[in-house]
Amino acid sequence: MGLQGTSRFNRRAVKVSEAQQRVLAAIQPLHTEKAALWQSGGRRLAEKLVATSDWPPFARSGLDGFAIRGADAAQASPEHPVTLRVVDAIAAGQVARERVGPGTAVRIMTGAAVPDGADAVVMLEQTADAELDGQPAVRVKHAAVPGQNVAPPGEEFRRGSALAEPGAVIRPGHIAMLGSFGYAELPVYARPRVAVFATGTELLPVDAPLEPGKIRDSNSAMVAAMVVQYGGEPVVMGTLPDRVDAVVEALTAALAVADCIVTTGGVSVGDYDVMAAILSRLKQQGRNSRQACQNREGAEGTMPVGGEGAESTMPADVEGAKPHDCDAVERFSCDGTLLPEPESAVSPDGEDDSNRSIEAELHSLFQDDSRVLFDKVAMRPGSPTSAMLLGGKPLFALSGNPGACFVGFELFVRPALSRMQGDPEPLPLAVEAELTESIIKGSPHERYVRAKLLMREGRVLAEPLGFGKSSMMASIPEAEALLVVPPGSKGVSSGERVKLIPIQR
Numbered sequence: 001m002g003l004q005g006t007s008r009f010n011r012r013a014v015k016v017s018e019a020q021q022r023v024l025a026a027i028q029p030l031h032t033e034k035a036a037l038w039q040s041g042g043r044r045l046a047e048k049l050v051a052t053s054d055w056p057p058f059a060r061s062g063l064d065g066f067a068i069r070g071a072d073a074a075q076a077s078p079e080h081p082v083t084l085r086v087v088d089a090i091a092a093g094q095v096a097r098e099r100v101g102p103g104t105a106v107r108i109m110t111g112a113a114v115p116d117g118a119d120a121v122v123m124l125e126q127t128a129d130a131e132l133d134g135q136p137a138v139r140v141k142h143a144a145v146p147g148q149n150v151a152p153p154g155e156e157f158r159r160g161s162a163l164a165e166p167g168a169v170i171r172p173g174h175i176a177m178l179g180s181f182g183y184a185e186l187p188v189y190a191r192p193r194v195a196v197f198a199t200g201t202e203l204l205p206v207d208a209p210l211e212p213g214k215i216r217d218s219n220s221a222m223v224a225a226m227v228v229q230y231g232g233e234p235v236v237m238g239t240l241p242d243r244v245d246a247v248v249e250a251l252t253a254a255l256a257v258a259d260c261i262v263t264t265g266g267v268s269v270g271d272y273d274v275m276a277a278i279l280s281r282l283k284q285q286g287r288n289s290r291q292a293c294q295n296r297e298g299a300e301g302t303m304p305v306g307g308e309g310a311e312s313t314m315p316a317d318v319e320g321a322k323p324h325d326c327d328a329v330e331r332f333s334c335d336g337t338l339l340p341e342p343e344s345a346v347s348p349d350g351e352d353d354s355n356r357s358i359e360a361e362l363h364s365l366f367q368d369d370s371r372v373l374f375d376k377v378a379m380r381p382g383s384p385t386s387a388m389l390l391g392g393k394p395l396f397a398l399s400g401n402p403g404a405c406f407v408g409f410e411l412f413v414r415p416a417l418s419r420m421q422g423d424p425e426p427l428p429l430a431v432e433a434e435l436t437e438s439i440i441k442g443s444p445h446e447r448y449v450r451a452k453l454l455m456r457e458g459r460v461l462a463e464p465l466g467f468g469k470s471s472m473m474a475s476i477p478e479a480e481a482l483l484v485v486p487p488g489s490k491g492v493s494s495g496e497r498v499k500l501i502p503i504q505r
């Protein structure tokens with residue numbers, strides 16, 4: 001394959017929190033657009049919106065009854081009712097033609113504008129129809145006070161007051177408020193378009209019969225569903241064989257249509273782990289470019305985010321940590337672009353020709369602002385989970401194992417999608433719960449265990465689900481949280497409080 005070498009083992013794990021920070025530091029919110037009010041639920045607002053009038057906009061009756069002057073019925077009681085002449089009757093949406101003067105009332109329905117002169121509404125149940133000098137009248141049988149059952153203008157919102165801040169998720173309540181103030185369209189962040197690929201020559205489409213040694217591609221559809229769940233638009237691009245040229249071609253096509261790419265599989269250290277090979281080459285490019293600059297300028301180079309300098313804050317990872325392989329030829333310019341292949345590197349046999357064409361394809365894939373963000377994470381499952389920027393767009397190379405793929409998406413792709421949609425705090429809030437049963441198995445790295453949440457006697461409990469191996473999917477549908485087991489040899493005991501990350505259901 002030409003791209004495999006010892007550098008595929010040369011990966012050092014970063015902590016989950018560090019990996020998340022690298023992702024967030026590399027991503028900006030997307031462009032904004034307008035969405036119809038009724039279609040904007042769940043999207044994120046791109047601007048602060050304010051009340052365009054006082055609310056309510058007029059003094060509003062809270063009941064069906066009679067609008068009166070409170071002072072007229074201050075002493076009213078069932079034994080000594082007060083009789084008032086009824087001068088008008090209005091439904092919601094109508095405005096009274098008459099003012100309410102001393103000794104008069106207007107029959108009024110819920111939501112109608114309280115007429116001038118009136119300052120109270122008496123509910124129908126506290127009145128009786130009457131006549132006064134042959135004219136319609138009302139007997140008020142309970143004492144009234146000014147202001148009763150009247151919502152004054154601006155009671156709830158003052159004109160100009162903030163209704164929602166940029167980045168807020170638009171919830172049904174926002175839609176009600178914004179509709180009241182005449183916002184028929186809302187400025188929202190664009191939904192990220194996410195290209196989804198599964199790599200693996202063993203993969204069959206979901207509608208194909210099983211064949212010996214092959215399995216159906218379940219990750220693509222799961223990832224697409226998760227993209228939708230977190231506000232994005234998936235572009236499912238199918239399965240790819242474990243060949244660098246095929247993957248590079250597909251990634252190039254994806255970059256033309258998507259804001260973000262998610263791949264699954266091929267990210268570990270195996271002979272056919274094609275995503276790992278691409279990551280390794282991109283990393284090598286960054287390293288060579290820095291080396292070339294240092295040599296040329298005779299100065300200490302500074303490492304970009306995701307470079308080896310950042311990694312040195314971690315203890316050497318026990319699995320796969322090796323000194324950097326610095327035997328690469330300097331074929332990269334100071335800005336990180338690939339320089340032409342030297343003539344001497346090309347031999348007449350077919351192997352080199354094919355390498356050369358792969359080099360050319362990689363050259364065009366690794367445009368400006370292409371770099372590895374991380375290529376191993378100190379976690380289980382999904383330690384080979386990786387991320388890179390390609391031409392400024394994030395690519396998440398998730399593990400092929402379905403359980404690890406799911407966890408990798410929740411931990412890294414979800415915050416990225418939230419950031420692209422303008423979320424000011426894209427990392428999910430961790431909460432605590434009591435563990436229902438011990439997790440005996442220790443781990444050198446943090447473990448993210450799929451769990452169900454239970455309420456018992458007002459306490460939130462977390463129940464670890466069975467079938468939680470990286471390769472297993474049976475626990476994914478039921479998972480309501482990822483329970484975080486700290487690194488260590490002894491696991492966590494039943495009854496202990498554990499940190500967990502809720503999953504959107």
Ligand SMILES: Nc1nc2c(c(=O)[nH]1)N[C@H]1C(S)=C(S)[C@@H](COP(=O)(O)OP(=O)(O)OC[C@H]3O[C@@H](n4cnc5c(N)ncnc54)[C@H](O)[C@@H]3O)O[C@H]1N2
Nearest residue numbers: 198200216217218219220265266267268382399400401404
């Ligand atoms: N020598 C080593 N081997 C492995 C290591 C290691 O450190 N050294 N890491 C292991 C860990 S941890 C994980 S996780 C897996 C990650 O492997 P990849 O991400 O490269 O994934 P694949 O090898 O392509 O596939 C793994 C597994 O998942 C199945 N798969 C792949 N794609 C799909 C799909 N779209 N739908 C359903 N299932 C899929 C695939 O058939 C494999 O069974 O590597 C370990 N190995």
Ligand code: MOO
Nearest residue numbers: 381382383404470
């Ligand atoms: O880290 Mo891997 O996902 O355990 O099997």
